[in-house]
Amino acid sequence: MITPYFLQNFWGEKNNGFDVLYHNMKHGQISSKELTEFIRERATIEEVYARSMTKLAKSAGNFSQLGTFAPVWDVIKTSTEKLASCHLELVRKLQELIKDVQKYVDDQAKAHKKTKEEVASTLESVQTIQTTGVALQKSKENYNAKTVEQERLRKEGATQRDVDKAGVKAKKATETYKGFVEKYATAKSEFEQKMAETAQKFQDIEESHIVHMKDIIQSYTQSVDETHVQIGEVRIEFERNMENTSVEGLIQKLSDSKGTGKERPDALEARHSKCKSSEVLLSLKNVTLPSPLKEPNPERGKHLRSAGKTTRTQTRRSRQKLNLLMSPRLMKMASASDRKDRNQMISFLNTPHFNTVKPSNTVFKLFLSFLHLLGL
Known part of the structure; x- marks a missing residue:
């Protein structure tokens, strides 16, 4: 069980935690699309490289077939063709992975849309506590101002009428301030409850998103690793073929294929x-x-x-x-x-x-x- 970091760290005086977490969820969808583009670009690079290797192998097949070195070109051509096949196989795997990532992006968009509907009430609570907090602050300032005004008139010996009039205003400000305090307390309680649930929901979404993204990266890494293993096998095979292609063997092959006979001229x-x-x-x-x-x-x-x-x-x-x-x-x-x-x-x-x-x-x-x- 992961520590509920979102629940502990997204409150604050201005209650902007919800907005930060919501946009972070939207950024997750952007990251998924960017990862798709990255894998697609890698597949394009591998495809271009594979085509270039295929062209190079074809060129090696068209090189001179004369001389003792001619059989070596067949070894080089075969090895180059196998390397091209390895990269084409990687292209195929990456294209399959792109389909999986694209499907995840679509599912993620649907999940985000559903989450947006589910946290709509939390957004209302956030807006309520924010507006109530602003109103409470103004009410508090008005209450303080009216109370101070009433006390000033009393100290200055103003007429009773003015003092009573100031007292009515102070009482009204007190009642208004008291009402906003109660309203803010209700909004605060509702906000904290819904924000706690929403923060955990956002963290669950992010955990699932990161796990899925890591799975995609793991599949990507595995495909690349398998290709590297295949390339290593081709390299080992090429080295073994070159070791088996000895100088004596090349000389003998030319003698067997191009020899003109073993009988010397008669004396x-x-x-x-x-x-x-x-x-x-x-x-x-x-x-x-x-x-x-x-x-x-x-x-x-x-x-x-x-x-x-x-x-x-x-x-x-x-x-x-x-x-x-x-x-x-x-x-x-x-x-x-x-x-x-x-x-x-x-x-x-x-x-x-x-x-x-x-x-x-x-x-x-x-x-x-x-x-x-x-x-x-």
Whole structure:
């Protein structure tokens, strides 16, 4: 139970407490209308902001979709659209709240009209005691004046007729003053009773008004808080999406979507040379050199023995030459595509050991073909 402050603090000499409390009730209705305008203005601001955010999100969607940064624009666009939705949701809640406040304003106006009718008698009591108080004051002043005049005439030794005449006026002033005192007492009693009831009524109205206004503010605050929570969730989601959007992920996404293939260009010349080198080496392997001649018959003559000796020597040297060509080291050099390895092969072929042996015509021709295919 709230202390009856209005009952205790709105009396005073001029009895203006009723007028102050009545206008305070009217100010409550003005406050309700102003609160409605405030919430409506806030809703308008939120709506304009939401539209601006929607426009900004649309602009983000029209930004360049090229480059590794392009996927980030989708994250920014989605987050901005969600922020716009949060503010639009707040606009919807505020518009619903405005309807409730407007309904309260209408109900408040009806309640004030009813209260005005109920306290009309109190207003009459106020006016009565105010007018009676003024009349009582004048009557008191007249009574004092007539009484003083009568006493003055007596002291100055005026004629009895003048003294009696002054006495009649003083008596009449006394009766009038007494009547106003009684009338004021009645008006005062009625005023105090009705003013006490009215003051409590005004306080009850103000208590109900403040409670209702606080409920409206609470609804307003709750709507704003819910929007802030939603905005916070959007912010957290945006931060999480940006954390998940790693540099490696963006590079990989561009590679997957714009990649032109994983196969590198073929080393055609190297494979071609290697292939032909192998063919030449196989040809060299398959060369059938003349077998050594048998020991000539002594009866066939000395020149035949000399010719046989020369043929065997050439055959042996040709086989030595071919063995060198078919050695693992030379095979590796011949199949290499690197120019450096080819140069090593040339250096090997120019060694004194290799050059001391003169190949036969067949081996020499094959070897020259081999070098030609290698580009040496």
